[in-house]
Amino acid sequence: MESERLTIPAQLSKRPALIAHIARACGRVGPARPASAESLELNDPFDAEYVSAFSEIFNNIVLHGYAGGSEEHIEIDIRVDDDELITRITEHGVPFDPGELSAPDLSQLPEGGMGIYIVEAFVDKFDYEPGPPNTWTIKKRYRGQDQRP
Amino acid sequence: MKYTRTDSDDATTLEIIGTLDALTVPEIRSCVDTLVDDDRQDIVVDLSSVELIDSSGVAVIVSLYKRVRAKGGSVEVTGVQGQPAAIFKLLRLDRVFAT
Numbered sequence: 123m124e125s126e127r128l129t130i131p132a133q134l135s136k137r138p139a140l141i142a143h144i145a146r147a148c149g150r151v152g153p154a155r156p157a158s159a160e161s162l163e164l165n166d167p168f169d170a171e172y173v174s175a176f177s178e179i180f181n182n183i184v185l186h187g188y189a190g191g192s193e194e195h196i197e198i199d200i201r202v203d204d205d206e207l208i209t210r211i212t213e214h215g216v217p218f219d220p221g222e223l224s225a226p227d228l229s230q231l232p233e234g235g236m237g238i239y240i241v242e243a244f245v246d247k248f249d250y251e252p253g254p255p256n257t258w259t260i261k262k263r264y265r266g267q268d269q270r271p
Numbered sequence: 272m273k274y275t276r277t278d279s280d281d282a283t284t285l286e287i288i289g290t291l292d293a294l295t296v297p298e299i300r301s302c303v304d305t306l307v308d309d310d311r312q313d314i315v316v317d318l319s320s321v322e323l324i325d326s327s328g329v330a331v332i333v334s335l336y337k338r339v340r341a342k343g344g345s346v347e348v349t350g351v352q353g354q355p356a357a358i359f360k361l362l363r364l365d366r367v368f369a370t
Contacts, residue, residue, distance in 0.1 A: 135294065163322075228363045
């Protein structure tokens with residue numbers, strides 16, 4: 123098992139480096155991926171889905187929890203355990219009530235309310251506990267090219 | 272993120288390169304608004320060079336689609352692959368756009 127902790131300001135400007143970091147963490151589960159220093163290579167379904175889920179959570183924290191951004195720091199714990207990648211985010215933004223969320227009506231081509239839907243669809247397990255501090259945990263096991271449980 | 276708008280008669284191609292997400296969407300929103308204001312009727316959004324999209328990026332494309340359609344025009348999305356394809360499939364946008 124290996125783990126690391128990142129501490130970064132809750133700002134969208136930190137998003138590109140953070141997403142690249144999470145993409146590299148994805149590469150530590152399952153078979154080796156071809157590394158690219160110049161672009162995100164998310165051709166493996168595991169990587170595409172995990173990065174998608176994480177990025178929606180980060181957006182939610184910055185845009186909603188911190189009303190667009192803050193100098194306040196959030197903590198991101200990343201753990202690789204066999205073929206499972208676990209990320210836990212701890213933050214002190216405004217919490218939300220998961221019970222108020224409903225699945226988007228995709229037939230209506232929604233322009234919002236898709237973030238948590240993407241998270242829940244793309245990871246094996248998603249937990250949110252309102253705080254303070256609020257904690258978000260996602261887990262996903264590598265299953266090869268077919269990522270459906 | 273970079274984008275290029277190319278007009279040819281009634282058709283417009285909007286090529287987007289890089290990441291279309293909550294951070295970069297504000298950069299392209301004015302271009303989308305201008306396409307609608309210019310009454311462009313035949314729009315192709317080329318995502319073949321987009322490597323990452325999030326729900327914010329999806330929203331700006333859906334917004335363009337709805338507004339152009341409301342004016343009687345059409346929006347086609349091409350070149351969707353990799354992570355964007357996973358998002359489009361999940362949100363059933365692959366059925367809406369000829370990706």
